[in-house]
Amino acid sequence: MVLSIMSDKREIRAGEELGDSANDVHDRGDFEKYEVARPDNVDFPDHISEMSSAADNAPLSRQVSLARTKSRRSNVMTKVASRLTTHSIKDPGPPPDGGFRAWLQCFCGWLAICNTWGFALSFGAFQTYFAETLPESPSTISWIGSTQACLIFLVGAFSGRALDAGLFRPTVFIGILIQLFGIFTMSVSKHYWQLLITQGILTGIGGGLFFCPAMGLMSTYFLKKRGMALGIATTGNSAGGMIYPVIVRQLLPKIGFGWTVRVLGLLNFVTLAFCVVFMKPRLPPRKSGPIVEWTAVKDVPYVLFVVGCCFLMAPIYFSFFYIASFARDVVGLPYTQSLNLVIILNGIGIPARILPGFIADRFAGPLNVFIPIITVNFVLLWAWLGVRNVGGFYAFTVVYGIFAAGFQSLFPTCVGSLSTDLSKAGTRLGMAFSTISFAALVGGPIGGAILQADHRSYRGPIIWAATSTMIGTAMVAGSRVSKKGWKLNVRC
Structure with a gap:
């Protein structure tokens, strides 16, 4: 029977012209394989044997019709199974x-964000305390806070992919456990190396593991209001x-x-x-893009921007870490009052993190807002050299806190604006x-080393x-010029 079907190709082609699909042909092949593979020495029930014998003795056209009928039944079952599988994951919609x-x-x-970056940017409060209680230089103590901030950035660049892979909950849960373990072991630490491991490394890794997936998850719930939602969420940094x-x-x-x-824990x-x-x-797992997008290293505006932000970022952390020490050493405030400067420096950033993004979205574009902000930053740092009294230092802290927060809030937006291919924007942000x-x-x-080399004079680190x-x-x-040229009225 099978050999007669395989030899009579003309009748099969005629059946295909009458409406057989490619799936029918494929299923007919499966039917033929089944017929060849059916063993002859198996005793089937009488009624099944009779049906099989009748089918074997039927004319060739009848046999092809039977094969087509079974094939169609197979197609129906395949479609039903496919539909059930597809709808087992609900379409989340917009x-x-x-x-x-x-x-x-x-x-x-x-x-x-409050429990990651808020904790990291509060290191100025610990820097002053550790300088009084540990036999280490200010530069050495700074490695604790800088390691924490570095690892939040570095680990967060990769942990965000856990959301795409469907590993959100285990990644966040592990990150929180690591951070809590770091904080509670920090509470019993007595030596510098113990604080470097607990506060610096453990809380940095833990915060990096849950910070980025949490932000990525939140952004999937917003579209038109995404900028406003992200702006509100990032105020947790200042809070x-x-x-x-x-x-x-x-x-x-x-x-x-x-x-x-322990209370902090x-x-x-x-x-x-x-x-x-x-x-x-909200979304089902999906395939992530590559970790590194190598064409970005040939993109001049992107490279200039990221390298430029490295020169901008280092002084930001110096100022946040040493502002309380400056208040105590130069201005003459006691320890408890010097912490007020850390609170003001962070707190004033709450409105400053929302307003620049609003202006950039509505009017000028992120780079056109970012450049004036960082220009004011370096002017303020030069002005810091002349601050010697309490009132002047409070005024400096307020103004500098506003523009430092503007820098931090607009950085990721600017990276996104420099990515012409939006499908690569996430990868480029992770690289940045x-x-x-x-x-x-x-x-x-670096700031601490200059401070120590200059006999605890803040003039050297401020100039740096x-x-x-x-x-x-x-x-x-230069990144802005290479992207849009010298015209100032162009949105960028």
């Missing part, structure tokens, strides 16, 4: 762009930078370092547990974060910070 669940994710993202120093200032003199840090535990419970991925993480790593220690910011500003301006 982002809700608001509503209770979306804004709940925004709040969870705010908590995640954490106020909350942590306030707790340290109030509790450290009363209950000591160990229990103060309890705050982390409660708020991050809230995130674990209520953060819910990885690069500037090393600037965050060395900023505080201002000069580095000038170089970075020139490179970012």
Whole structure:
């Protein structure tokens, strides 16, 4: 029977012309294989044997018709199975762009940033305390905070891909556990190397693991309001930078370092547990892009911008780490009052993180707003050389905090604007974060080393910070010129 079907190709081609699809031909082949593979020595029930015998003795056209009927039944079952499999993952539809669940994710993202970057930018409060209690130089102590900031950047550049791979919950859960372990072991640390491991390495890795996936998840709930939602969430940076120093200032003199840090750990535990419970991925897993996009290294505007931001980032961390020390050593404020400067420096950044993005979206474009902000930054750093009294230093801290926050909030937006292919924007942003993480790593220690070499005179490190910011500003301006030319009225 099978040989007669295979030899009579003309009748089969005629059947195909009458409406057989490619799937029918494929299924007929499967039918033929089944017939060949059917063993002859198996005893089937009588009624099945009779049906099979009748089919074998039927004319060739009848046999082809039977094969076609079975093939169509197979196609129907295949389509049903495919439909069931496809609909087992619900189509999420467009982002809700608001509503209770979306804004709940925004709040969870705010908590995640508050407990990562808020904690990291509060290191100025610990820098001053460690300088008084540890037999280490200011430059050496700075490695604790700079390592923490570097690892949040560096690990976050890769952990964001966990959301795409469908590993959001385990990645976030592991990151939170590592951060909590780092904080609670920090509370019993007595030596420099112990603090470097616990506060620097463990909290940096843990924060990097859950910070970026949380932000990526939040952005999937918004489309038209995404910029506003991200701006609101990033204010957690400044809020954490106020909350942590306030707790340290109030509790450290009363209950000591160990229990103060345990209170910070309890705050982390409660708020991050809230995130674990209520953060819910909206999209099904999808394939991520490459880790490195090599054509970016040939993109002159992108390279100039990222390298320029390395020169800008290092002085930012020097100023955040040493502002309380300057208030104590130069202005003459006691330790508890010097922490007020850390609180102001971070707190004033809350409105400053939202307004530049709004202006960039509505009117000028991110680079056209970014360049004036960093220009004011280097002017302020030169002005820092003349600050010697309490009132002047408070004024400097307020103004500098506004423009430093503007730099931090617009950086990722500018990277996105320099990516003409939006499918590669995420990869390029991850590459930029990885690069500037090393600037965050060395900023505080370089400033501290210059401070120590200059016999604890802040003139040397401030001049270095201002000069580095000038170089970075020139490179970012060069990025803008290479992208859009010298015309100032062009959106960029």
